[in-house]
């Protein structure tokens with residue numbers, strides 16, 4: 069099945085001013101869509117990050133993709149030598165192969181092992197949205213434990229989430245600990261909680277916090293990237309018995325060997341955007357099983373094509389046993405028809421239609437592409453821009469740096 073064309077379409081979407089240990093999200097974020105078309109006129113789509121580097125890599129792949137056989141993905145992966153660009157293209161190729169064969173993407177990945185995929189509520193400290201009317205959820209400022217409980221209540225009431233993940237590394241660790249305590253008081257002591265300080269804590273601080281958590285009657289599934297390096301996690305694991313998860317220090321297959329040698333990580337967070345596409349994610353699932361590690365799923369700010377892809381991939385991963393992360397409930401713009409994909413009782417029904425089971429809304433894509441063209445600051449494209457955004461927005465924090473560990 070010959071691919072006749074590859075189209076790369078950057079788009080911009082609104083995003084709330086969410087906080088993390090690097091700074092703050094801009095209120096406008098970029099994503100990149102890819103669209104492949106076969107000689108027979110079938111169209112497949114993929115979505116990835118929106119930074120200039122990946123756009124350049126995707127545009128540079130045009131000659132390799134045009135004229136290729138949609139089934140022959142491995143030679144493309146080897147020729148590209150760019151896992152992120154490959155991830156977006158592979159997604160589009162699987163979508164188009166699925167449409168051609170009448171099979172959903174999860175079937176092309178080996179078959180689904182679950183009919184619905186669980187997602188966690190992704191809770192963020194944040195500033196107030198500048199345009200509350202356009203917010204999908206929680207437009208107000210959230211910079212205290214009680215305000216976070218209100219935010220979580222909205223997530224649970226709207227989508228039925230049963231697992232709560234707190235983006236940490238923003239307020240001092242004792243306030244974030246108090247936030248977890250308040251969440252447990254509100255949603256039950258057995259409600260699974262996670263905290264992800266993105267490496268903002270020292271080993272000593274993370275050890276102290278973990279020991280305090282053990283004394284509290286709360287259920288913690290894992291600590292995600294509490295400290296700022298692979299070696300720091302190895303030191304931390306000698307002190308604490310909570311599982312340690314990462315999406316920061318194990319981001320490619322070579323890193324797994326180091327993580328196993330150092331015994332620094334228990335759970336690797338997969339991501340089809342950079343682990344070699346959906347099929348690379350399946351490779352990761354098989355590899356973690358070899359080492360008796362766990363696997364979850366990481367999320368970066370994303371639109372509906374990625375949400376559908378994540379659901380197909382998660383459905384096909386036998387080792388996955390944690391609710392997946394997603395930013396999807398935060399966004400109010402989307403590029404797919406019939407948006408948003410429904411999250412009900414914390415779960416997404418896995419699509420069984422051919423391919424990804426989603427279609428681009430061409431009008432919205434064009435509008436969001438125009439927004440991208442007109443915008444100079446597409447903040448959440450890199451960690452550097454998040455720090456700059458935070459420093460710019462906060463006049464009294466002009467000298468702020470994303471220094472780690474901070475506490």
Ligand code: MG
Pocket residue numbers: 264266292293314315316366
């Ligand atoms: Mg993380």
